[in-house]
Amino acid sequence: MAYPLTKFPLECVTMPRDPVNPKDFAYASDGGFPLSPGAAAGDWLFLSGCVPVDGSGGVVGGTDVAAQTEQVLANLVTVLAARGGSLDDVIKCNVYLADIRTFQAMNDVFASHFPNDPPARTTVEARLADSRWLVEIEAVAYLGKG
Amino acid sequence: MPRTTLKPPSLSFQPRSTYPYSPGAMAGGMIWTAGQVAWNSRAEIVGPGDPAAQTQQALKNIGAILAEGGAGFEDIVRCKVYLTDFRYFDAARAAYEAFFLGAPPAVTIVHALLADPEMLVEIEAVAFKP
Numbered sequence: 001m002a003y004p005l006t007k008f009p010l011e012c013v014t015m016p017r018d019p020v021n022p023k024d025f026a027y028a029s030d031g032g033f034p035l036s037p038g039a040a041a042g043d044w045l046f047l048s049g050c051v052p053v054d055g056s057g058g059v060v061g062g063t064d065v066a067a068q069t070e071q072v073l074a075n076l077v078t079v080l081a082a083r084g085g086s087l088d089d090v091i092k093c094n095v096y097l098a099d100i101r102t103f104q105a106m107n108d109v110f111a112s113h114f115p116n117d118p119p120a121r122t123t124v125e126a127r128l129a130d131s132r133w134l135v136e137i138e139a140v141a142y143l144g145k146g
Numbered sequence: 147m148p149r150t151t152l153k154p155p156s157l158s159f160q161p162r163s164t165y166p167y168s169p170g171a172m173a174g175g176m177i178w179t180a181g182q183v184a185w186n187s188r189a190e191i192v193g194p195g196d197p198a199a200q201t202q203q204a205l206k207n208i209g210a211i212l213a214e215g216g217a218g219f220e221d222i223v224r225c226k227v228y229l230t231d232f233r234y235f236d237a238a239r240a241a242y243e244a245f246f247l248g249a250p251p252a253v254t255i256v257h258a259l260l261a262d263p264e265m266l267v268e269i270e271a272v273a274f275k276p
Contacts, residue, residue: 043174088148091171092178092272100259104164111166117151121167122181122270124228125259142173
């Protein structure tokens, strides 16, 4: 049976999202999955899960979770910076680890980037879209003044 | 802008090097909690092996974070529940339900492994309290 598309409220698909697309973010437009690296709404910025790839889409850090986490955080910084934000504006992170046993290796890098009053965070083990990715981090940031 | 973090007295052991995040953070009328597990105020798991007791304690911790931001369970718009085993579903559901009589918030429940094998349930919440 065909899905009754005609009954689907049209405004749902034409809603004016405000996508955030930093230059040099190759993996976000490589045809792998339809996504914007970020989407802004009011003072809020919602970031896609960032993965350990560089501007050309190559995996960074090999099998080293710490090195991968560094790259993931660098990618988050790139998306935040596209709207004048920084890690200081991050309110919440969700961390997905391919293997929860790498929790502390990820933690050490995470802590070094959030030395004071870190954001709220949740970390769970989950399989990621590319088996070479060992860590993925998504974030919500607030770019308002108060 | 500097973050406004929420650290209720009962969760004052966070952040720490093994768990380097704040229990909650608040901005623009929204409160985001970190994923809460069944830690008591001494960072010990309440209800080892008991998913109902762990669900209850995780939600109590969420309540403490929300209170720190002047909000309550009625302000939660969405929860995410992580269970290390879906056999815990019924027990977690019953414990969860008691906190959300009336109109419960949106929720997502998935199976996921957590930081410590003792942790059976983790719950995070986002609340709107302008």
